[in-house]
Amino acid sequence: MKYSEFFIPTVKDAPSDAEIISHKLMIKAGMIKQSSAGIYSWLPLGLKALRKIEQIVREEQDNAGANEMLMPTIQSADLWIKSGRYDDYGKEMLRIKDRSGREMLFGPTNEELITDIFQSYVTSYKELPKNLYHIQWKFRDEVRPRFGVMRGREFLMKDNYSFDISEEEAKNSYNKMFKAYIKTFLRMGLTPISLRAETGPIGGNLSHEFQILANTGESTLYYDKELERLNPEKLDPDNLQSYYAAVDDQHDENNCSVKKEDLKISKGIEVGHIFYFGTKYSEKLNAYVQDQNGKKIPVHMGSYGIGVSRLVGALIEANHDEKGIKWPKSVAPFTLSIVNLMPDDQNCNTKSLEYYSYFMSNNIDTLYDERICSIGKKLSDNDLIGTPIQIIIGKRDLSAGVVEFKDRMLNKSKKIKIEEVKKVILEKINS
RNA sequence: CGGGGAGUAGCGCAGCCUGGUAGCGCACCUGGUUUGGGACCAGGGGGUCGAAGGUUCGAAUCCUUUCUCCCCGACCA
Numbered sequence: 001m002k003y004s005e006f007f008i009p010t011v012k013d014a015p016s017d018a019e020i021i022s023h024k025l026m027i028k029a030g031m032i033k034q035s036s037a038g039i040y041s042w043l044p045l046g047l048k049a050l051r052k053i054e055q056i057v058r059e060e061q062d063n064a065g066a067n068e069m070l071m072p073t074i075q076s077a078d079l080w081i082k083s084g085r086y087d088d089y090g091k092e093m094l095r096i097k098d099r100s101g102r103e104m105l106f107g108p109t110n111e112e113l114i115t116d117i118f119q120s121y122v123t124s125y126k127e128l129p130k131n132l133y134h135i136q137w138k139f140r141d142e143v144r145p146r147f148g149v150m151r152g153r154e155f156l157m158k159d160n161y162s163f164d165i166s167e168e169e170a171k172n173s174y175n176k177m178f179k180a181y182i183k184t185f186l187r188m189g190l191t192p193i194s195l196r197a198e199t200g201p202i203g204g205n206l207s208h209e210f211q212i213l214a215n216t217g218e219s220t221l222y223y224d225k226e227l228e229r230l231n232p233e234k235l236d237p238d239n240l241q242s243y244y245a246a247v248d249d250q251h252d253e254n255n256c257s258v259k260k261e262d263l264k265i266s267k268g269i270e271v272g273h274i275f276y277f278g279t280k281y282s283e284k285l286n287a288y289v290q291d292q293n294g295k296k297i298p299v300h301m302g303s304y305g306i307g308v309s310r311l312v313g314a315l316i317e318a319n320h321d322e323k324g325i326k327w328p329k330s331v332a333p334f335t336l337s338i339v340n341l342m343p344d345d346q347n348c349n350t351k352s353l354e355y356y357s358y359f360m361s362n363n364i365d366t367l368y369d370e371r372i373c374s375i376g377k378k379l380s381d382n383d384l385i386g387t388p389i390q391i392i393i394g395k396r397d398l399s400a401g402v403v404e405f406k407d408r409m410l411n412k413s414k415k416i417k418i419e420e421v422k423k424v425i426l427e428k429i430n431s
Numbered sequence: 432c433g434g435g436g437a438g439u440a441g442c443g444c445a446g447c448c449u450g451g452u453a454g455c456g457c458a459c460c461u462g463g464u465u466u467g468g469g470a471c472c473a474g475g476g477g478g479u480c481g482a483a484g485g486u487u488c489g490a491a492u493c494c495u496u497u498c499u500c501c502c503c504g505a506c507c508a
Contacts, residue, residue, distance in 0.1 A: 012457065012469070013443045017501055037500065091432095092507085109508090143432065143506065150508095157508060209508095273508065307508040341467060376468040383468095394467055404467085 001334070003369040007044050010381050021216060022316035023148030025325050029385045031312075038145025038153030045385060046312070048333035048365075050156065053311050054135055056187050056330060057158045064180035066131040066160050071113050073137055077103035079112035083284050092140045106139040111281050111303055114161045118299070119287035125165045128289065128299065129173055133160030135308060150269070150313040158306040163299045165291065167278065170300035174206065174276045175237035177304045181210050181272050182240070183232050184306065189328030190318060192230075193223050193268055195245045206276040208241070211268030214318035220248040221268045224258045269314045276302040319409070325386030326409050334367040335429055337387035339378050341394035343370045351403070351418070352393050358422055364429060383408065389428055391421060 009030040017034070018024040026032045031046030042050055058068065077095070080086035086093075094106040107113070114132060122130065135158045145153045162173035178194070185192035190212040197209040211221060213228075223245035230240075244258040247268075256263065279298035282288065288296040307314075319326040329335060336359055340352040349370075356368040367387060369378050375394075382390055392404040392413075402415040405424065416424050 009441095011442060015442070016437085016444090019502070034500090138508080140507080144502095144504095146502085155508065159508090270508070305508055310508060344466090374468085374470060375466065376470075379468050381469085392467080396467065 001365075001367055003367055004371050006367070008381075008385065009043065010384055018148065020147050020150070020317070021320055022150065022313040025316055025320060025384070026148055026313070029325060032149060038142060038151070040149060040152060040154070045333050049312050049315075049327070049331060050309060052331045052333065053188065053315070054156070054158075054308050057184055057306055057308060058135065060180045060184040060187070061133050061158065061160065063183075064131075064176050066133045066177075066180075068134060069132055070134045071107070071110050071117075071136060073107055073139070074104055075107045075110075075113055077105055079116055079285065080105065083112045083281060085112070092142065094139050094141045107136075108138055108140045109157075109303075109305075110134070110136075110159055111161065111301075112285060115281045115285040115287050115301070118161075118163055119282075119285060122163070122287075122299075123289055125289050125291050129162060129164045129169055131160060131162045131173060131177075133158060133304075148313055149309045150317075152309065155307060156309040158308055160304045162302040162304070163282075163287070164301075165289065165297070165299065167300055170276055170278075170302055171206070174274065174302050177274055177302070178208065178237040178240070179235045181274065181304075181306070182230060182235055185210065185212055185271070186230060186232050188311070188315060188331050190271075190315065191228055192271075193221055193227050193245055193266075194240060195221070195223075195247060196241070197273065205278065208274050209270050210272035210274075211270050212314055212318060213266050214269050214314060215267055216317045217267035217269040219268050219270065221264075221266055222246050222248065222251040222256070223264055223266075225262050225264045228264070269310075269317060270307075271311050271314050272304075272306045274302065274304040276300075319386075321411065323380065324384030326411075327386040327388050328409070329388050329429065332365075332386065332388050334365050334385075334387045335389060336364050336366045336425065337369060337382045337390040338366060339369045339382055339390055339392045341375050341378065341392060343372055345395050347398050348393050348395060351398060355391065355393075355421060359425070362426065364426075389425060391416075391425065 011028055014024040014027045018027055026046060029045060030043055031049065032040045032042055035041055077086055089108065093108055096104045098104050135156065137154055138157050139154050142151065142153050145151055162170065164170040164173055182192055193211050193213065194208050195211065197207045211219060224243040227243050227245060244256060278300055282298035282301055287299050289299055291297055315331060316325050319328060338352050338356050340348050342348040352368065352370065356366060359366045369382060371378065386408060388408045390406040390408060392406060397403055397415065401418055403418060403421055404413050405416045406413045
């Protein structure tokens with residue numbers, strides 16, 4: 001993508017409305033525009049980041065055997081009345097009426113709908129287990145939306161639902177998702193900490209929340225330092241769940257199973273939550289299957305959420321500096337920026353274009369900055385939008401036979417010989 | 432929902448106390464000079480001051496109502 005053809009409205013001063021760093025940076029980098037409280041438009045750059053994150057979530061769901069589908073944003077109130085949550089959900093639920101006066105709502109979650117879909121097709125234990133997910137916009141009319149996309153009213157969430165014949169089988173599904181979650185967050189370059197959690201309004205008796213470490217996080221976490229050294233190849237959920245981890249108001253110094261020297265304290269942001277809630281919804285919404293004896297039993301269910309749009313903010317909270325965003329490679333809107341400092345100079349142009357077409361043909365998501373503007377603006381824009389790998393091409397360097405290579409994450413630059421650029425960059429990207 | 436704050440040019444702000452018909456920086460447009468970290472000079476365009484009502488000869492400024500947004504708290508993906 002050529003920078004001049006791409007819509008990235010970066011701004012110097014973030015609106016005074018923005019308070020936390022990720023919100024400020026998302027506005028400064030031209031990723032989002034607020035539409036009303038807690039509701040945002042995703043501009044091209046923001047959407048690219050959102051899509052990359054979404055794709056990693058999707059791949060790990062698919063790897064774990066979940067099936068993607070898509071349920072509507074607008075639901076009929078009927079099912080919610082049946083489950084008893086239509087009244088319980090309170091003012092957080094956005095209720096609307098269609099033209100014929102039917103009670104509708106903008107879905108805040110999908111337990112009711114998915115259970116209804118499931119029960120209308122599945123009648124035998126032979127068809128279990130099943131695990132279905134979708135990545136869809138939700139709406140919760142929060143009392144107080146804040147922190148940009150971290151706590152919006154409208155937000156993109158991956159939610160999935162597992163259906164099993166027994167509690168034991170359901171725990172198996174639960175652990176599969178547990179593992180998938182850890183892998184998902186590790187792939188994004190984050191450090192996930194899993195904590196046993198209250199089950200809240202969703203109900204049930206087993207639940208974990210997943211926080212990622214970020215200095216600016218809202219919660220304070222106390223956990224065994226082993227949790228920071230996870231090997232995605234040998235993840236054992238049962239083992240992992242045995243490690244100590246607690247948020248500050250649940251942490252009890254006198255009753256903490258981990259040795260003092262192994263206890264770490266860090267700030268975290270919640271990005272995922274999983275629940276096993278047994279037969280709560282299957283009983284109310286008639287999701288029964290016949291077991292081997294022909295007896296009808298309610299299916300055991302679990303639900304699993306990842307805040308996809310929140311992750312965009314959380315990733316920035318975890319990866320930024322005074323210049324802007326520092327995207328991990330796996331989720332960066334652009335993997336590589338080619339910054340042509342002198343678009344008027346023929347040598348700079350020729351060399352930049354050569355690299356640009358080379359990396360594009362190698363399927364590297366490349367931003368070619370060929371704008372006619374001051375050098376400072378180019379360099380600071382590319383740092384702001386956080387492209388992890390940048391090559392900076394100027395007249396002076398070219399005549400010395402080199403270009404500048406910048407690692408945004410480490411904030412380190414070095415000169416590379418012109419003839420080695422392609423190889424070095426490809427190696428860096430694939431490392 | 433309790434407490435606090437803010438709406439003036441695209442963005443950041445001043446002006447309001449003490450009424451006299453709106454200003455600064457950035458951005459934008461034109462011309463020129465620049466060119467390895469948000470460049471410089473000159474010229475230029477852009478605002479019914481959130482909305483409604485009231486007081487007044489006269490309201491961004493004073494009064495009333497209302498809408499929106501933000502922050503702290505309680506609550507949550």
